[in-house]
Amino acid sequence: MDQPLRPRHWPRASYDPHYDPLVDAGPGHNRDYAPTYWIGTAGPAPVDDGPISGDTDADVVVIGSGYTGLSCAIHLAKEHGIKARVLEANTVAWGCSTRNGGQAQISSGRLKRSQWIERWGVDVAKKMHVEICEAFDLFRDLIGSGEFDCEPQDGGHFYIAHKPGVMPVLEKETKLLNETFGYGARMVSREELHENHVRDQEAAGAVHEPDGIGVHAAKLAFGYQNLARKLGAKIHPGSPVMGWKTVGGVHHLTTPGGTVRAKAVAIATAGYTPEGLTSYTNHRLMPILSNSIVTRPLDEAEKEACGFTTRSPLTDTRTLRHYYRFLPDDRVQIGSRSAVTGKDAENPRHLALLQEGLYRKFPALRDIDLDYSWWGWVDVSHDMMPRIFQPDPEQTIFYAMGYGGNGVMYSAQAGRRMAQMVAGKGQGLDLPIFTSQLPSHGILTPFRRMGQRFMYVWYHIRDERL
Numbered sequence: 001m002d003q004p005l006r007p008r009h010w011p012r013a014s015y016d017p018h019y020d021p022l023v024d025a026g027p028g029h030n031r032d033y034a035p036t037y038w039i040g041t042a043g044p045a046p047v048d049d050g051p052i053s054g055d056t057d058a059d060v061v062v063i064g065s066g067y068t069g070l071s072c073a074i075h076l077a078k079e080h081g082i083k084a085r086v087l088e089a090n091t092v093a094w095g096c097s098t099r100n101g102g103q104a105q106i107s108s109g110r111l112k113r114s115q116w117i118e119r120w121g122v123d124v125a126k127k128m129h130v131e132i133c134e135a136f137d138l139f140r141d142l143i144g145s146g147e148f149d150c151e152p153q154d155g156g157h158f159y160i161a162h163k164p165g166v167m168p169v170l171e172k173e174t175k176l177l178n179e180t181f182g183y184g185a186r187m188v189s190r191e192e193l194h195e196n197h198v199r200d201q202e203a204a205g206a207v208h209e210p211d212g213i214g215v216h217a218a219k220l221a222f223g224y225q226n227l228a229r230k231l232g233a234k235i236h237p238g239s240p241v242m243g244w245k246t247v248g249g250v251h252h253l254t255t256p257g258g259t260v261r262a263k264a265v266a267i268a269t270a271g272y273t274p275e276g277l278t279s280y281t282n283h284r285l286m287p288i289l290s291n292s293i294v295t296r297p298l299d300e301a302e303k304e305a306c307g308f309t310t311r312s313p314l315t316d317t318r319t320l321r322h323y324y325r326f327l328p329d330d331r332v333q334i335g336s337r338s339a340v341t342g343k344d345a346e347n348p349r350h351l352a353l354l355q356e357g358l359y360r361k362f363p364a365l366r367d368i369d370l371d372y373s374w375w376g377w378v379d380v381s382h383d384m385m386p387r388i389f390q391p392d393p394e395q396t397i398f399y400a401m402g403y404g405g406n407g408v409m410y411s412a413q414a415g416r417r418m419a420q421m422v423a424g425k426g427q428g429l430d431l432p433i434f435t436s437q438l439p440s441h442g443i444l445t446p447f448r449r450m451g452q453r454f455m456y457v458w459y460h461i462r463d464e465r466l
């Protein structure tokens, strides 16, 4: 493989490109944003409330200021009249929420509808589908509220078969989605895809799901930030929670600037959750690195060759999937798996692999200049589904995490559901994602990364060779 072209915006040391949640004590303190396309084009970050300075009291503290934490703060204020304090270790939304692909899809977690049925039976699966549809409505309402503009590209989502052998599986899943769940997905032939949407050279065909929106990831986070503050929440960057003790039901959260005493704590730290934060989250998430690149704007000939008439989110059917989009300013963004460890994240081999993925789909873009490259930690749970949960009824501690790379849309609802639980209104929430904890990795904990390396080899063989 040729030496990869070095992108113009390459990670700087000031945001700690090697950060690794399984190795480091925490996500740091006051780190810069990753040099993502989103941060490069969002404009200045909005006003915040500065780091915690001195000891203080709060009804509710939210730990983590990504989409989940901010949505929780928004809904605590909007629906329950509670003005939370959000504590963030670094800059606001420093984690996945300013590093993702900006794809809002009608899913959360990594399981397909057929797998929901296998796991829970058809009745629960149907209720889960209703929850996801309600979540999409909430997301649409938020981004359409006029409070902020995150440049929504609303045209549905194309799930693209990366080889002919996957078409029968796609057809079966689409039939199930439509007949059992009453959804309106549609099979699209390779010819129709190429003619009317995108000339992805690998595509054997696709499914079009009518719900799918591409957004500007950082403008979404900044929009949530402004909205949360407007509703009365306080947002404190540069305030990592580094110690936690509970005395008489009150949580004492230590930050470098002072201790916050809170009656309730909502944890929204996703793939950036430090191992030692609380025993309730320890060894229950597998942080997986995903990387992403953005090209320079395409010229007319390149646009014609790639046949981009859609700006909808696209993903392919690989287990280690590619997620890609034609951005509003005519660049192409594509992401996929990255290194296993933080230390190896900068290894050019991972960038080269992603570039090859882009070239296979769009040969006309071979050797195109890249303007941005970055990576981030995705929160994958042991059973591939998220949880919004109160782990101990005696403790006013809650968490929402485990979206497995599908959190742009569902994090809005997860934050809202967590707010409902914090406010003592979670009684009707009876789906398994609300009533059970994140499964532990148990005795597999020390072998997680070994297992991951093994699975990557197997997935590669299955995706590319079989």
Ligand SMILES: Cc1cc2nc3c(=O)[nH]c(=O)nc-3n(C[C@H](O)[C@H](O)[C@H](O)COP(=O)(O)OP(=O)(O)OC[C@H]3O[C@@H](n4cnc5c(N)ncnc54)[C@H](O)[C@@H]3O)c2cc1C
Residues within 6 Å of the ligand: 026, 027, 063, 064, 065, 066, 067, 068, 069, 087, 088, 089, 090, 092, 093, 094, 095, 096, 097, 098, 099, 100, 101, 102, 103, 104, 105, 239, 240, 241, 242, 268, 269, 270, 271, 272, 273, 274, 277, 290, 291, 292, 323, 335, 375, 376, 377, 378, 400, 401, 403, 404, 405, 406, 407, 408, 409, 411
């Ligand atoms: C490269 C990449 C591409 C992705 N693409 C997509 C996509 O296209 N579509 C999709 O649906 N999903 C995608 N995802 C996943 C999606 O971005 C996440 O599900 C979502 O952003 C999670 O938001 P969050 O608020 O739960 O967590 P984050 O946004 O990760 O926020 C967690 C925050 O917690 C903070 N924190 C951690 N520990 C502490 C502490 N001790 N004290 C204070 N703060 C702390 C961190 O600094 C961080 O800012 C992608 C993820 C990555 C990494």
